[in-house]
Amino acid sequence: MSSHLDYSLLIPELILAGSAALVLFADAFRVELRLNRRLIPWLAALGALVAGAVSLAYLDTSDSFAELLTIDDFTTFFRVLFTAIVVVLILGSHEYVERNVRHIGEFYALLLLATVGAIYMSAAQELITAYISIELLSFSLYVAVSLTLADRRSGEASLKYVLLGGVASAMLLYGLSLIYGVAGSTSYAEIHEALSGGTADFEWALVLGLALIVGGLGFKASAVPFHMWTPDAYEGAPLPITAFLSATSKAATFALLLRVFGGPLLPVIDDWQWMMASIAVLTMAFGNLIALQQSNIKRLLAYSSIGQVGFMLMAITAISQDTSSALLLHMAGYLVTNLAVFTAVIAVYNRTGDERIVGFRGLAETQPYLALVLTAGLFSLAGMPLVAGFATKFILFQAVASEGFLWLSVVAVIASTLSLYYYLQVVRQMYLYEPDGDATRWRPSLTSYVTTGGLLAGVVLIGIYATPVFELADGAATALFA
Amino acid sequence: MTENDGFVLLALFLLPLGSALLLMATPSRERSAIIGITAASSLAMFVLSVYVFLSYDYSGPEQFQGVRAWTWMENVGILGDKGIQLKVGADGIAAAMVLLTGIITLAGTWVSWKVQYRTKDFFILLYILAAGVFGTFVMLDLFFWFLLYETAVLPMYLLIAVWGSTRKEYGAMKLMMMLLAASILIFAAIFAIFTEAGIGTFDLEQLFAADYSTGFQKAAFPAIAIGCGTLGGLFPFHSWSPDGHAAAPTAVSMLHAGVLMKLGAFGIIRLGFQILPEGAEFWAPGLLTLGIIAALYGAISALRQTDLKLMTGFSSVSHMGYVFVGLGTFNAIGITGSVLQMFAHGVMTALFFLLIGAMYDQSHDREIPHFSGMAKQMPIWAAFFIIAGLASLGLPGLSGFVAEVHIFIGAFRAYPVVGGLAVLTAAITATYLLRMFAQSFFGEMHPAWGGLRDMAWTERAGAALLTGAILWLGIWPSPWIDRIATTVQGLQGVTL
Amino acid sequence: MDRLPLPAQFDRIIMTGGLVASLALAPLLLVLVVLLAVDEISAPELVFWLVAAIVIAGALGTVLLPNVVYAALSLVAALLGVAGVYLLLGSEFLALAQVLIYGGGVVILLIFGLMLTNATDDPIVTDGAQKPFAAIVGLLLGGVIVAAAYDAEWGATEATATSLRDFGELLFGDFMVPFIIIAVLLDVALTGAYLNARRDREPVASEPPAEPSSGGGGQPS
């Protein structure tokens, strides 16, 4: 390995980590420094914003740090995506955090560090780095999930997450070790070479390794049957973290999946394609079927996000440059939609403190604006037209079908039709019933307005004119397969 | 139509969308403003649709007129040149359907001014629906075609569940889920077609031109036929229709039975006949069979219904059955007939629902046996109702006859027996309608309904508009037939 | 062994444990010696099998023993055995690290955990209801892995030792970034542990957590 250590490539992450440290510091010494607690989120958001802005400077570069991390359009895509997510989340949830989280310094620091991990997952081009990044993200989330100390569910969720996470990473590691043994290297490029050379000698070892990797990463992506932690963790976690789980950690995992299965493991696609396909089908089926029976909004969204994972796994199954670009497009649309939903839910929760779906009764009366945002978001998740969901799903499924997996995309369409049913359950509560309890109109905070508004705009915009996003995604995919 | 009329076609569905946005902006207190906006935009839509209909040049050389395309995205991912474009254009069929939509939207808007509860939201959703319908008719890009097709279905749920009556939630959910379950098949078909064509574009005209293996066509057509057919109330996928209509508020029933169900048949023509002619030819008999079953089935079920709206719903199933019979004949006369029937049934059934609504809003009762001698209490209402009924039972001189006779002729041409059954159905239709008249309109006036007032002016206007359409088509149908027939004769593989 | 940094009252337990272990090992040792004598296996293999035996025994003890303290101790045995394996594979540094981190740190942590959670109170009911399934799955998994291992043609017989220098260069040269990341990761872990383990739930105002400085230390440059 040539040690070409160009730290300038890592500036955005340094900024993120630095601001994380800064936030911790400020929170710790805020008494001495006479800092207002409210400043901290803005500090964190600012850091993330700067990082995102800086990372834009890396457009069209294609360089690598010590052949551990690639900085190309793919990475840039995700850098921007993740920093954007974290900014939006911080802005959208700071009231919630003030109310429900004691250690806000740690909270925001963790968000930022997790983002670093997520970015490196998408940038890694070598197994060790990838693994460490995964763990960084996971650990941050283990902790973050546990952060509503007043709520015992939070602790339970975190325990489940951490223990099962440990098992999962053990599985993943064992798989990686086998791959390492088979290919004799941890570098994506060299693995690709080795595997292209023919794998007759190690057939079983290889497929076992693949199976373990699929399982391990399937856990992170919460794919059935490795998804079991998801609903519990989502329900126990503080709402912003739930959002983060369903947004960043998922996206990062898929970035990694794209890198790994689209790169080093591509030569042995025949060995893992069917695994992905079967897991995808299982995931779609389970996620959507169980979601039909939920009564808690967090859990509902958890299961629905599982269902969504199924759609994305299809793209991995039928991986190719086209599907990857379609997947990236869908992911972008999905993230925006998802955040819109979550920020709206958070805003409502700040008012009602009620997680049950029936808690949304008559929202159309008391807060029509948020009701609209939620409806748009949920419809978009269900893949309805005029909002992001339809266009992105349509293109994703079409891409998968074009790769010869028509049956898979048909299953997907069935699943997403099914999903509409439970999304409608929420819409029903908001529009069909009068609010029980106080029916007085109320106004969410300005930041909620801004964030939800922005996201709603995004949802609609992607829905009716997804072209720019799609072109970015296509660029990223091109970089990935270059 | 010249190419610049593409802007008109674009305006056709941007207008309702725009006014929906405008309505969102207006505070819901400003009732007069809302009424003003809706009045203006619905009138504009009507005028535009009439213009489109009239200016379609049926002697002109090209099939699609007013064709205009705006590139949406191309050369990214799976998409090649002209991958997805916003491409509008109308043929004779579309022209007729656009006119239909314009008429019904106008009438529907008028009667909806009576809505008191969340009027603004109602109109927003209604216009989104209208936009979807207009768009589907004029869209020449498969992606947008389907997008708008779904858009037309989307608002249904809330419209019915919030403003509906009786079992509204059940009806709404059932309608929504069944229709979307059906579009699964359309999705599948579209994916398959795009893949099979392999030209990386959703441009319909190119997809028409592309060649598909016969086997593929035979495999893909049923998906489209059932997928779209469900929206068209094709037996046995019709059961959303009666419940949905029974639950829906007036204007929604009007638009839905009047226009939306036509989208289904329209889809079969657009995607089925025009993309997969061989498949269509192969499956035509099947379509015909289901159609005639639906016609008889709906009519016979209607005999037993006591709820006025349910009866109308089943009669819609029956009449849409004619449409499928016409399509199934796969000859020019039959298909022309079924397009005519789409129009005729559209205005006729819209009138039905308008009238039922006008009565139900006051009486909150639709049980036929509960009424008698209504002609005394609400003469104008009864008169309109009888006209609609006569149109529906295919009385010459009214819209129904013109359409049905074409279908009959076409059917006799292909399968005389089916033709005979179709004609028989018309007699059954007469039976249940006349039974209803004799029961509810004539005889001693039931004292309980002494309080009912005759139709409001808006309703009269709407009813008059629709009746006008019924009579016009009935007495002087050539404007329709010329436009439709030229297009139909252009369909590939269709026998004369 | 009494130098293990454990509370004194564990000595007896440890003694017996060691005794039992050595008794169990004796026959195996015998067999191996015989095999060595008839030249079936080489000397290093003999060592390997001994170490392997320790590891496996320890592992089994960890997952089977009803008494949690015994379980913990046999974990120590297993992990130390693993250190031995590292030695056999010729990487002393790893062996050292293993002993220090596990023997010196992790296990102590675990045992304290056991004490703090009074897991010692109910040493009997340490196993869940799904034991049989667990056994089946475990066996299957092991079988699968072993099958894979023996199916493959690894095409290498000779383990080569690694000099500490090479290792150091590798670690702090090419793998600098992962090293930094892992530093950050440790901060995160500590934060989490500390926040969750704190007994009082009051928001920290006065004393700052120790991490930030090291978090800053996580920064390169």
Place this chain on the structure above:
Amino acid sequence: MGMEQAWLLPAIPAAAFVVVALFNRFIPRHGDWLAILGMLAVVVIGAAVALDFQGSFDHGVFSPGLEHEYNFEWASIGDVLRIDFSTYVDAITIVMVTVVSFVALMVMVYSVGYMRGEARYGWYFALLSFFTAAMLLLVISGNLLQLYLAWEGVGLASYLLIGFHWERQSAAEAAKKAFITTRIGDVGLLIGIILLWREAGTFDIQQIIELARAGHFDETYLTVAMLFLFAGAAGKSAQFPLHVWLPDAMEGPTPVSALIHAATMVVAGVYLVARMLPVFDEVLVARDVVLYVGLGTALMAATMGLVASDIKRVLAFSTVSQLGFMFVALGAGSVTAAMFHLFAHAFFKSLLFLGSGSVIHATGQQEVERLGGLWRKMPLTTVTFVIGGLALAGIVPLAGFWSKDEILFESLEGGSTAVYVILAATAGLTALYTTRLIVLTFFGAPRDRAAYDHAHESPWIMVAPLVVLAALASVAGFVALDGVGEALGFAGGIGELVFVGEHGHAFEFHSDIAVPATVTALLAIGVGLAYWWGTAERAARARAWAPELHQLLVQRYYLDDLYQAVIDRVVLGAAGVVAWFDDRVVNRTGVDGGAQSIGYTGLRLKFLQTGRIPNYALAMAVGIVTLALVAFGTS
């Protein structure tokens, strides 16, 4: 002004309809005068057309192409399907136009008196105009589809007029029954039309006839087609088995019965068959069907008329029976006789109806059992009614005599002796029930004093049409005589003019037929007088002698009950089954069931989520192991 303007005939009353229907509230007298003026115009134009026609008629030989046809395209699909609006005028048309326009005029005038003070007075006249328009359109239409259009139009008019007093449930029911029954016939008609089109590729009647003559059609195919066509005719003309609606149709106002259900609409069927007779001639099977249906109906209706107690129903049955006569003539292949009888029948039957109307108007009573002795109070009505009756009975020299004589002759010619005998017997029955009717209504002792005291002669405006029609009923028969025709200015006499092409010879008098017929009629009248004069105890005895027979006749051979049963049991039963199927199988099982089962699956599945870490881990482990094992198996 000539045949080119034939389209004016329907156009004028149609216009009148629109104006009166929409604006009658704003027009003095609700616009009845408008309708009547319209009719006058029609009569005039009709005459003009007739003159123009006969002017262009070259004496003696029948020459095709003489008929006059005017087309313009109504709608067409390329050259596949062409639907025209076309008028066609020939002798038959002329007869129909004359009859329709004249009777309609009479009825309208009469109605001014009869309907005075009615609610919806204007609407009534509007409907009459509408009916006339449709009827005239029917008779001048040159193609079958247009004919069908008009056909349904008159059906609608009849529906609305029967149900004119819709507040009476019975009226509403009767209207419904009439419409549906005729509709069933119309199904046949439409099928027949389309079947003809299918082979001929045109709706134009003359072209179809030529093609048929040229043997373009397959024999059986044509037979089927013509039978369907005849089903339509039978429906409109109330022939067995579709005759049931006509008696009930008497719920309508009496003038309406006179116009629609005696003179004009009900003869549309006859007109249709006459119009298509050349085609029927190609398939004699169908023609025989026409003949025997007509014969059966004639006899059956006559017997029922014998016992009916409602004055109007008696007339209705007699109408059915007379229509039967006409069909027999057509079945025997003679347009002459049929049209001649149609012509005559129109006058005396409308006369009879209007007379009965005048009676009802005067007494408010229409049960013959409760009338009687009215001749003192309303002499004019009585006289005219008797004239009409005798004409119906076929007594020399009244109209009925000549036409019936012609029919009997034809039945012997084209039919068989049996047919002739039965028909003659029926004629006798006709005379019998006519006598019964007249005797019970106008003579003998009044049975219902109240009605009797209330009775009075009708106003002149009602009596005048009676007189006119009575005069016509007396003389209409003579037109058959060449001399009269010549005198009227019809070269070769109306006989030859109208019935040209049947048999070249001019009309001739068949003493061998006429004498026995007349004798029978007189005999029957005698019997009738003997039975019902005075207290009619003989009639009572006769009734007691065969009560079952009497019941059978009173119950109209139980046909109505049979149909009712069929509708209630079979049709509605089937409908019930289908409705049940739709609700249970298609809906609850198919749709809701599917949905619920999906939901249930979800419910079961969610309990996999036990919330316990070991279970979760187990799931993962199982997943991995399965993947690995499958992978090993496959690779």
Place this chain on the structure above:
Amino acid sequence: MIPIENFLLLSGALFAIGFYGVLARRSAILILMSVELMLAAVSINLVAFASYLDAERVGLVFAIFVITVAAAEVGLALGIVLRLYRDRRTANVDEADELRW
């Protein structure tokens, strides 16, 4: 010398045993121990491959990282276990099933 299969065999057995522990044990801490075993198995694999097949010895680095992460994980997990214990006086994972379905 020692064939590599031996080491793989050892690690495989260790991994399986560890997994068994995870599935069979109730106490969160015992489960943690079992996870440690699994991770140890992984390290054995890595080191074996490194010293047998990889001239660059990357596997050793991987192994050291694994060990570190494992240690960190124990620390974090224990903290959470303690919290759980404070919340409901037990460290048995199957009693922590408030969140389910």
